[in-house]
Amino acid sequence: MTLLAPYRVLDLTDAIGWLCARILGDLGADVIKIEPPGGDPGRYLGPFFHDDADAEKSLPWLAYNANKRGVSLSLETAEGRGLLRRLVGSAEFLVESYTPGFLEARGLGYEALRDVNPRLIVTSITPFGQTGPYAHYRGGDLIAMAMSGFMSLIGEPGRPPLRVSLPQAAMWAGMYAAGGTLIAHSYRYVTGRGQHVDVSMQASLLWALANAPAHWSLVREDLSRDGNYIVGRNITGARMRAIYRCRDGHVNFIIYGGEAGKRSNEAMVRWMAEENQAPDWLQHKDWNTFNVATSTQEEIDALERPFVAFLAQRTKAEFVAEAARRGILGYPVADVRDIRDDPQLTARAFWQRVDYPALDAAVTYPGPFARFSAAACAIRRPAPRVGEHNTEIYGAELGLSRPDLETLTRRGII
Amino acid sequence: MTPPGAAQPPGGPSPAPRALEGLRVVEFAVFAAGPMVGKHLGEHGATVVHVESRSRPDGFRVHYPPYKDNVPGLDRTGSFALFNDSKLGVTLNLKHPQGVRVALKFAAWADVLIENFVPGVMARNGLSYEAVSSVNPSIVYLSTCNMGQTGPKAGQRGFGSQLTSQSGFTYLTGYAGGEPMLLFGPYIDFVAVGFGLVAVLAALDCRRRTGQGTYIDLSQYETGLQFITPALLDYETNGRIMTRLGNRSPHAVPHGAYPCRGEDRWCVIAVVSEDEWRALCAAAGRPEWSEDPRFATLAARKSHEDDLDRLVAAWTAERTPQDVMETLQAAGVPGAIVHRLSDLFTDPQLAHRRIWRELPHAVLERFHYEAPPFTLSETPAELRPSPLLGEHNTRVYREILGLTDPEIAQLTAEGAIE
Numbered sequence: 043m044t045l046l047a048p049y050r051v052l053d054l055t056d057a058i059g060w061l062c063a064r065i066l067g068d069l070g071a072d073v074i075k076i077e078p079p080g081g082d083p084g085r086y087l088g089p090f091f092h093d094d095a096d097a098e099k100s101l102p103w104l105a106y107n108a109n110k111r112g113v114s115l116s117l118e119t120a121e122g123r124g125l126l127r128r129l130v131g132s133a134e135f136l137v138e139s140y141t142p143g144f145l146e147a148r149g150l151g152y153e154a155l156r157d158v159n160p161r162l163i164v165t166s167i168t169p170f171g172q173t174g175p176y177a178h179y180r181g182g183d184l185i186a187m188a189m190s191g192f193m194s195l196i197g198e199p200g201r202p203p204l205r206v207s208l209p210q211a212a213m214w215a216g217m218y219a220a221g222g223t224l225i226a227h228s229y230r231y232v233t234g235r236g237q238h239v240d241v242s243m244q245a246s247l248l249w250a251l252a253n254a255p256a257h258w259s260l261v262r263e264d265l266s267r268d269g270n271y272i273v274g275r276n277i278t279g280a281r282m283r284a285i286y287r288c289r290d291g292h293v294n295f296i297i298y299g300g301e302a303g304k305r306s307n308e309a310m311v312r313w314m315a316e317e318n319q320a321p322d323w324l325q326h327k328d329w330n331t332f333n334v335a336t337s338t339q340e341e342i343d344a345l346e347r348p349f350v351a352f353l354a355q356r357t358k359a360e361f362v363a364e365a366a367r368r369g370i371l372g373y374p375v376a377d378v379r380d381i382r383d384d385p386q387l388t389a390r391a392f393w394q395r396v397d398y399p400a401l402d403a404a405v406t407y408p409g410p411f412a413r414f415s416a417a418a419c420a421i422r423r424p425a426p427r428v429g430e431h432n433t434e435i436y437g438a439e440l441g442l443s444r445p446d447l448e449t450l451t452r453r454g455i456i
Numbered sequence: 457m458t459p460p461g462a463a464q465p466p467g468g469p470s471p472a473p474r475a476l477e478g479l480r481v482v483e484f485a486v487f488a489a490g491p492m493v494g495k496h497l498g499e500h501g502a503t504v505v506h507v508e509s510r511s512r513p514d515g516f517r518v519h520y521p522p523y524k525d526n527v528p529g530l531d532r533t534g535s536f537a538l539f540n541d542s543k544l545g546v547t548l549n550l551k552h553p554q555g556v557r558v559a560l561k562f563a564a565w566a567d568v569l570i571e572n573f574v575p576g577v578m579a580r581n582g583l584s585y586e587a588v589s590s591v592n593p594s595i596v597y598l599s600t601c602n603m604g605q606t607g608p609k610a611g612q613r614g615f616g617s618q619l620t621s622q623s624g625f626t627y628l629t630g631y632a633g634g635e636p637m638l639l640f641g642p643y644i645d646f647v648a649v650g651f652g653l654v655a656v657l658a659a660l661d662c663r664r665r666t667g668q669g670t671y672i673d674l675s676q677y678e679t680g681l682q683f684i685t686p687a688l689l690d691y692e693t694n695g696r697i698m699t700r701l702g703n704r705s706p707h708a709v710p711h712g713a714y715p716c717r718g719e720d721r722w723c724v725i726a727v728v729s730e731d732e733w734r735a736l737c738a739a740a741g742r743p744e745w746s747e748d749p750r751f752a753t754l755a756a757r758k759s760h761e762d763d764l765d766r767l768v769a770a771w772t773a774e775r776t777p778q779d780v781m782e783t784l785q786a787a788g789v790p791g792a793i794v795h796r797l798s799d800l801f802t803d804p805q806l807a808h809r810r811i812w813r814e815l816p817h818a819v820l821e822r823f824h825y826e827a828p829p830f831t832l833s834e835t836p837a838e839l840r841p842s843p844l845l846g847e848h849n850t851r852v853y854r855e856i857l858g859l860t861d862p863e864i865a866q867l868t869a870e871g872a873i874e
Binding site for chain 2: 045046048061065069087088089091092093101102104105106152165170171173174175176177179180181182183184185187188189190191192193194195196197198199200201202203204205206207208210213214215217218219220221222224225226227228229231233235237238239240241242244245246248249250251252253254255256257258259260261262263264265266267269270271272273274275276284285287292293294295296298299300302306333334335365366369371372373374375376377378379381382385386387389390392403405406407408409410411412413414415416417
């Protein structure tokens, strides 16, 4: 059994919206990815399977279009739009990421689709939202990272603000789109009414700023990036290191306050003492009176020095093992290999092999985002090839005849 | 779900319909990953009870700036406020035997229970899924924690900012060839919030159709990995360990942050297509760039990216970020301001979406609460101020749990309600 099995989702998104319907598909919904003839432009985003730049081999595409069936459809023809309306009649959800106004101009805006199916929930994912002064601005990952304020908090002072090297804005937007869509779905369950869910990438990334906006609201503190030092944790303005270099990379460790910090600091100092690397003053430090928020820079700098020296001589694996054994708060700065080799994920049977007969390969994916006692959340089908399910969906499900399908194909509609 | 009107949250009934009216949620949750799920349910009409105690208040009340006037205090922190609007706040000591009894009454009342303690804590408090489902078999019970409820590291502790490093984000952030860079705050907590919200809503749908309750084991680590799937597949299929590129992109040149006029002011430019490249050259008044063979194709620009970045930076340096954005966007080129935190509160697009909801608060006076990034056309979010510690004790214990005043007085005298 799967959670959203009774529902059909039409997915008309490009890369900025893929994740939303992928999530609904993981939960069991029947997702139909609708691409323009020739395929979604996102199929040409690298990196590629075996570095072969082919429409069926884009790894971002494969990542976020699993659990979807795929059809091709041109919205530039009346027949194509008619086919979409027929599909809308059979669907509970439609997710799209066209520029605001694109679907309206083709008679496929929210109101028009609601006339076809009043229960339909339409979710629109765009850089800035459907309306407003920037609604028609060009967007993308870097633009959203900048306009959300996220970048201003990352990087070294005096050097350019940074984004995450792997695009993240579409992830935030797609995830929140799924949340908003399911809230609308709850309302529909009670009232039978669909609605339009308007998702902004810029606004979605605001939550990646965690509590930073509260600093401005409450004390008009315009926080700024500070390299590998935590900002905003201290009212004296002192900087606290969070990334420590180790022998084979880096670890994230913080000298911390409060009850949890006290236990962690003590456990770390005990380890250092066992290796004869804890100065006397550190072994006798009273962590009960240590307060991160009120410590001065001099105090913090002096405190950090022995930790820097100690961790520089340890490996990520040593830190992980000792942190777990001793109750030290911290994790390694993991790369993808560290993650793939993590015994925690293996023990939880996290990784999932997905067969790609067309690639003559099985690709191992990250598994479910959550485990449900009532149902499975898993990958049940690979990402589709261009138009892979045209015959199945237009023929077997919508009842188009073989000659009709051939005509539509010849005319470039599907 | 229960009929609307059981317990109206502060502010009284609202004019617009609420999507989750009548949904009952109890949170035994602290910091962000648990409470933010409840916030999103509450701002769409659910009745959400945030349970804390005076001896163990939510950590964001205690040692996390910002504080009102920089003075610490349980009702003075902005972090607690930001993640706990649209809820009722009660105090209950779960270490007290009577506290557990009352907690089970909340569990019996609720449609959804949210907890984010280290695995084992809820069971030790007598509030395991088994205990709760024995009084409420159809409950949707969300456990969200760092690494999941099972596995050798289930008990391993660490803050969200550290788990962000375990999940690959820190390694993937930084200048090319440089050190990994810290992301601000507990990035991954908020990834887990979105997936937690989705998980709860999907389980509620299943319950409406089947009557069946659900236990949800959400590992924040595993939710984070959903956001780096292409990097994980790149390692699986190509053996490559994706690393830091600064702001550069394999698919676009120029693509970066460029200095602007003003102190620490920056803009970004992301030229994805050849049309955008030609439009950039024209809009910048540098038609010669588009004729330069070093910049003729994406591949050529990629090989001369440092040269081109210097030219672009020289052009942006004389302009404000606003000017760069308007000039480029008018020409159809993706360009934008690197907003500072303060800019977010004057950004006209965020204002248009009513992201900031400045509401009165008894101690903070006025605070900018944050609306969700999605707007529902029929049932928009409506935010109400975050609760003071124990603010709604009387109302919740009376109206929601149906306790009598003498019972409440006795529980208070015994220290169960603190």
